[in-house]
Amino acid sequence: MKRTVIEQLDEIDQNILTILLQDGKTPYAEIGKNLHISAGTVHVRIKKMIDLGVIIGNHIEVDHKILGYDISAFLGIYLEKSSMYDEVSKELMAIPEVVSAHYTTGMYSIFAKLICRDTDHLRDTLSGKVQKIKGIQRTETFISLDATIDRPISIQSMDV
Numbered sequence: 001m002k003r004t005v006i007e008q009l010d011e012i013d014q015n016i017l018t019i020l021l022q023d024g025k026t027p028y029a030e031i032g033k034n035l036h037i038s039a040g041t042v043h044v045r046i047k048k049m050i051d052l053g054v055i056i057g058n059h060i061e062v063d064h065k066i067l068g069y070d071i072s073a074f075l076g077i078y079l080e081k082s083s084m085y086d087e088v089s090k091e092l093m094a095i096p097e098v099v100s101a102h103y104t105t106g107m108y109s110i111f112a113k114l115i116c117r118d119t120d121h122l123r124d125t126l127s128g129k130v131q132k133i134k135g136i137q138r139t140e141t142f143i144s145l146d147a148t149i150d151r152p153i154s155i156q157s158m159d160v
Contacts, residue, residue, distance in 0.1 A: 005052050012037065014155050016045055017054070021152040024058055064115050071116040072144040075126075076108035077136055084135035085109060091133040097125045108140070119143075 009017075012035060019031050028039040028046070035042075049055045064072070079088060085103055092098045092112060101112040116122040122141070131139060 005054060008052060009049070009054065012041075013045055013049060016042060017049070017155045020046075020055075021155065069115045069117050071114075071118060071122050072147065073114045073116065073122055074142040074144065075110075075112045075114060075130065076140040076142070077110040077112060077130075078107075078138045078140075079109040080135050080137045082109055088133055088135045092130070095125065095129045097121075098130075 015035050016031055019026050019034065028042040031042045032039045046055065064070075077088070079085065088110065089101060089103075092101050092110070097114045097116055099113050099115050101110055103109065104111045114122065114125060116125055122143075126139065126141065130136065
């Protein structure tokens with residue numbers, strides 16, 4: 001019987017993931033020291049998790065406000081037909097201000113996050129780009145006033 005991916009991760013793997021989720025730049029030697037294993041073991045474990053598809057990339061996080069992007073907004077998108085999801089998603093992907101999009105249940109077909117410089121930039125993005133996409137029936141915009149929680153999932157608090 002083939003083991004699922006989660007069954008192939010032991011406590012050491014979970015601890016490595018937890019450390020990397022808190023700070024992806026943590027050196028292997030430091031991870032090893034914290035977990036009482038060698039840096040080589042950390043390297044092998046991380047490679048295993050990459051091969052299993054658990055770790056799918058590495059990313060940096062930037063403070064958009066420091067770069068001059070003061071508006072985070074969420075966009076509920078109503079599609080004319082749910083079958084247009086793939087086509088609309090492809091068009092949304094071409095808009096740099098759209099930083100994430102999710103196919104959802106409930107009121108909206110797609111729920112997207114946009115990052116813009118200011119309200120004028122948001123308005124121009126909505127009217128000049130998003131709302132011109134064929135298949136979008138209408139949208140609802142929600143401007144984020146503050147993000148109190150924005151964190152990775154805690155591997156160790158889950159039943160694995």
